[in-house]
Amino acid sequence: MAVELDATEPARDRLERYADLAVRVGANVEEGQNVFVVSQIEHAPLARALTRAAYAAGARYVDVMYRDQHVRKAMIELGPDEALTYTPDWLKVRAEALNGAAMIATTGDPEPELLGDLDGERVGKAQMKEVTEIIRGHMIARGINWSGVAYPNAGWANEMFGEPDVERLWEAVAFCTRLDEADPVGAWREHMARLERRAAALNELQFDALHYRGPGTDFTIGLLSAARWMSALFRTAEGREYVPNMPTEEIFTTPDRRRAEGTIASSLPLALLGDIVKGLKLTVKDGKIVNVEAEHGAELVRSQISSDEGASYFGELALVDGTSRVGKTGITFFDTLYDENATCHIAYGFGIPETFEGEPGEGMNISSVHTDFMVGSPELEVDGLTKDGKAVPILRDETWQLPE
């Protein structure tokens, strides 16, 4: 095994511009702010570039924490049971310190199936819930301007293309994140304005529910009048704008956890907990997932949705049409940050506090889990249902049916 931290000279300039975009548009680091970077060790060239870009933007201190999936694998494989759920105090203190800070997390798994041969139940159990809860608290309080960006690497490229063609992956990433534009910052501003207009139009229509129809899917889920549709142009409590996902192509809302019925099938593979879930099919009753089937990885989803009470309820509905740059690549990225922006998706677990004005209202789901899975395809039809039961087409053949 040889893990390459690749950053040849021509790529370095691209890497610097990419890091700069993540710092200035993504997290939108404020002068004098502490910046937390969370990166797998294989993403070190990006973490380093982010660090430099953050200091250049006036960061007070950049705190980089490297993660290593092999260390995690060793714990799950060889550690005692108590290690699986153990949370060191220092990680809680570090999580507390995120409030008021900027954060940038990297994605792009260099070994997406590394944990695939481990006991699925132990993999599912291995999580630091206390840390997740602290960070969720900051999210609810809108205390962090954060962003996620991917780092193209050989293992990830190999999973996608069957060969470690990092350059091809870089080109796809540059296209999806608008780094190929002469003025990426301007292109992002325009792009976000269009998504904001879509969200505004949906909010005006005040649908009571959505109805999804497609192969293996016949699913109705309630909307909350208190939760608006929005784009991923977020604002902290202090009003600082940031874009938590780069790329982003979605508009989304928090559904009513109490109202969901039917069956919903995934349309793309889902990278989850070190393995790939394929052909996922969920049966839902009274808002709750009551049955999980899959061609591969069903036990991972079952373990995850039983990790707390809210994990088997829904937290997000997101709409993406065929103009998506991610969708246009025609590539399955095996990375949620990308694949969820290729097409429509739904998440079980935690809702999205930002969709509420002020405190999240009743009906928003609470959980330590938030897992997006893709449901969109040319065959998927999405309707908005009005309070008096009328169906209004929103998506047909991946084409947006409402004004924008």
Add this chain to the structure above:
Amino acid sequence: MAVELDATEPARDRLERYADLAVRVGANVEEGQNVFVVSQIEHAPLARALTRAAYAAGARYVDVMYRDQHVRKAMIELGPDEALTYTPDWLKVRAEALNGAAMIATTGDPEPELLGDLDGERVGKAQMKEVTEIIRGHMIARGINWSGVAYPNAGWANEMFGEPDVERLWEAVAFCTRLDEADPVGAWREHMARLERRAAALNELQFDALHYRGPGTDFTIGLLSAARWMSALFRTAEGREYVPNMPTEEIFTTPDRRRAEGTIASSLPLALLGDIVKGLKLTVKDGKIVNVEAEHGAELVRSQISSDEGASYFGELALVDGTSRVGKTGITFFDTLYDENATCHIAYGFGIPETFEGEPGEGMNISSVHTDFMVGSPELEVDGLTKDGKAVPILRDETWQLPE
């Protein structure tokens, strides 16, 4: 730039045996103990092997913290002044948690001159004193069973050999750490017993001072009657034996900080704070370093010895003879863990609490710094001075002159 995390299949077996030795002989991890690993990202294959070996030895939880010199470089180069001495709270909490735990730190700098072109004063300032002080507290209380081991890597090999011959470096490391023996654990037991006998013989002679003579060196330094000579076979307060350095070839003691006079010249280059100090020459008066000269890197040493009151006084004297496996390789490793075991060395800064029975007595130096530099060579003569002024030869031509 491409950083290779190299661990080919045949090397993996060696790596596993090496990690096992570090866990079982070095830190001597106790069943149910928390284990902290501190590793540069380029040492990840070793950190992973240490994690597996620690869990196999019954560790309760293995906490791996990766460091990245490029992140540090960005801070020194681009960060505000306050970033240099800023210590995140979580790092203090993590340092507190080391008490009662095992710790393994890796060495072997992949880019030893990375910080060489930065402002020496900023490099010297960039340290987290509070963390160092917390850990020193645990050391004084003998609360940690810890060890340092090196990871052979391309950059380090290149610094040593002028070419990235990692296999040659691995062979040298395996020789020095007795991994080439059929029974490395048995070989270590025998080796430590011989060093213990040397220490016992010196303790019996009760010298009042040592006198060093050689090219550029004429140096007398007082010994403390309360500080014994010892090998690096350490014991925690609870009596757990461990070997903090692998390799180790030295016997050492804590000198009297109040009594040192003369000039002392280094005999080997010294890797310090991201640069290489060459041709170091110190002038000492009343125990204190009053002048620093060097062919290269003097300002780094000057900055370091002015970082607190104790930094310009001495904390360690160590004797190594020509039987040293490290010395026998004839290689300059540019890594203190190795080079200090090639030949006699002296450290300015913090003394060694373990050399005292119970609380360290008066005369032990206190500092947040502890920097070993090499003074031994075939030309160096070391005498023990008795209380009535008699000189007894200890080392001549790198040959031990006392019974062992």
